[in-house]
Amino acid sequence: MAVCARLCGVGPARGCRRRQQRRGPAETAAADSEADTDPEEERIEAGPARCSLLELPPELLVEIFASLPGTDLPSLAQVCSRFRRILHTDTIWRRRCREEYGVCENLRKLEITGVSCRDVYAKLLHRYRHILGLWQPDIGPYGGLLNVVVDGLFIIGWMYLPPHDPHVGDPMRFKPLFRIHLMERKSATVECMYGHKGPHNGHIQIVKRDEFSTKCNQTDHHRMSGGRQEEFRTWLREEWGRTLEDIFHEHMQELILMKFIYTSQYDNCLTYRRIYLPPSHPDDLIKPGLFKGTYGSHGLEIVMLSFHGSRARGTKITGDPNIPAGQQTVEIDLQRRIQLPDVENLRNFNELSRIVLEVREQVRQEQEAGEGPAPPREPAVKDPEGPPAKASKEAGPGAEAAEQSSTSGQGQPFVLPAGVSSRNEDYPRTCRLCFYGTGLIAGHGFTSPERTPGVFVLFDEDRFGFLWLELKSFSLYSRVQATFQNADAPSPQAFDEMLRNIQSLTS
Template sequence: MERCACLSAACSSRGCLCRQQRQGPAETAAPAPAEKHVEADAAARCCAGSGGIASPRPPPPPPRCSLQDLPVELLVEIFASLPGTDLPSLAQACTRFHSLLHTDSIWRRRCREEYGLGENLQDLEVMGVSCREVYTQLLHPHRHLLGLWQLDTEPYRELLKVAVDGLGITGWKYLPPHNRRVDGRMQLKPSFRIRLTERKSATAECRAGCSSRSHSLHIQVQKDQFTTQCNRIDHRRMSGCSGTNFPNWVRAERGLEDRLLSYHHSDCLTYRRLYLPPSHPDDLIRPGLFKGTSEAGSLKIAMLSFQGKYARATKITGDPGIPAWKETLEIHLRHRIQLPNVKILRNFNVLSRIVRAMHEQVVQEQQEEEDRPEDSEGHGWQGPAQPSIGGSGAAALEEQPAHSFVLPAGVRSSDQNCPRTYRMCFYGVDMVTFYGFAYTQRFPGIVFLFDENHFGFLCLDLKCFLLYSRVQDTFRNVEAPSPQAFLEMLENVQSLPLGGAACTLKI
């Protein structure tokens, strides 16, 4: 009995010693592979019957599977779905990955998904350029240039959109429509272009100025700004706001008057990045860029954003009377104005009394808020923005009944094609700083929301109506990283002097 217990304690995964001692030398030879599991089970039963404890067998290791063992087609599909910034590191993993990453279909998909380049890729074979070269030599190195920019060295502050164009990157400057109407499409004129040369290297060409012949251009990109240096000695730019010597091509482009402009030699220009305002489902209309008429009859571009209990249309391009960023139409979303019928809208005196009463109410509420230092409601992006209209956002605006719109007697408008109906109207105030003045003037009035793409401001003090129409264009790479980043961008740009920043380019 004792001998059996000792043998049971000596059992192991290689078999039971009790059985081995009962077998001869020939019988104790190594079992065949097919019999190993049978012997292990028998050993376990032997140990269990004799009171011993069997050691658990470890599970067999999983079969070895490597990414390199996958078929080529599957690897190409996996690599094509990865961001292009991850592919260089992947190419250093092994020789096979490095070879596969020369497959053009991988880079063709990256060019299409990351930069919207699609239809023109079929022309690459004729040019002898691969999608990989387009991505690595052109698109990726100049990705920080893509977006919306503004020239900060002149009062006009022209807008520049840098976008992928065909098999290159083009900087397009916005010009007013030919017909000077808010519903007309903006003109786009090339300012510069970056393309691949025959040596598969990217080069920048300047296409601005009075000469249509392109010439070399140096571009230096910094954080949220870039600077250009034109190498053509007879290439001239605009700067300043007074004088009489001004080239005809600039006057024709912008519709500016000689008495408000000067002509300076400036080949070094600095552009600052602009973000479009973030949108929220509760916004009555989609924020963005709008063309607007001005009191002087020219067109301006304003940026509409919703900020707490206000909506603000900030002018971002200048005109003969008001510099860029020196005019803001502030819409008080909590102060909705009800006009029962079109007869009241026609009567200028009645409208003046309505706006005057609303203005006094707003001033009183603002004074009460100043007396409460802890009250910051509505000053940030998270403040309640919309009035109580039984819904939220654009859907609520469309649900509002349409009211007839006419200009009051004695009110003038630069654009005679005003919408005939409106949905809602609010109290608003236009805050303007004119050329040569240090203080801001405030003009109260009524803001009309016509539809998703149109709104207007009736300024009672000046007896004029300003119409705004959305800039119908496609923008990429213009989203602000956060609402706070957009507000900081507004604050930084509005604080710039009229002369702009100094040139920091070093050649």
């Protein structure tokens, strides 16, 4: 603001001229003698004459102001009355809405309702900017994935749901939970979208930067005319894609609990906590991110795959009554490659179990001896025409393994051992790499949790699997292909802190 003031001829520069006028004759003569320099030298030192911003035409000022961040414009309006008048030009705020928040709608039609682009920026976009991004709702052990985005002239909270079990390759499903829009100049309107009777009055409270809550003010809109039974059947069709009779024996107790928790939470205040997408590094085995995975009778759940040096971790974004959301479901040791037997021997579960348990025993012995992990093993897939190419010394274990695998030019045949159950039989029949890992299992209500050995199977950039040795089951994971904005962690430390926070909520 001080720079603008000097350019406009106000502030300290004007004060200097006033001080010169108050000088006496002697002081003025002394000052003139000190300033008696060569005119040519004075012109060179002074440089070209400065032009005041106030002398620029309004059209040019509008263009200049429109290129500045919207958060700086209120300060600019305090410089002078002319700037304040120019900053009421809607062209400036229309550009800020587009460049900062991606609003591509024709904002000129707002003039019909008497709402200006400046109102949209200040009372909607800027006011609710802290809730844009990814969030995890606090719904008992089930968690979830909420994506808050600017959608046209609305801010909408979309709840992302996995595909219907067991089709992990299908796109995510989503439905709106709330929306915010500006229908009048006074303030933005919050509407609850939950239920089957259309939008109704709601409320949003920003608790702190990484936490906010929603509340429905008309919960009667959540009720259906046919009562709880109709609500329950409708919910089953929408969430599970099947009728009550199809899944009665397999899921009945869990479904009743889930529906009760969901309904009671949405009828009351629901809290959301921010989550970030995992940061990516050049030495990662594959690109980290969100994946959809099968969890036995629990259906499909959302897992976040992240890399931490020589370890990879899968953190549950959605959970179930056994393992709640926020818990680390699988952990992969990227320095312990597993060489699978040939296809015929791989069908024998005992043979695979023997290989995995040998690695677990080695891990146990090293932990008892207080030693670090063993050095990386030979690659599981070797080049049939020669030794594997050497990876860069600067690359991590994941990058080294991936490079060794790529040099072989072909994948390794993969089949599930006899006796291993899988809800999805449409899994790839070749894999790139396999690693030793552990998976978290527990009883109902997260009782007696323990980590058990298993095999992490990397199929390609977008699919991996985990074979649970003790459960004799196989989970297939497929990448969530949706693009999320405002979801990157500001730093690796912030991401790690986020993981600790969501895990502590269910510990």
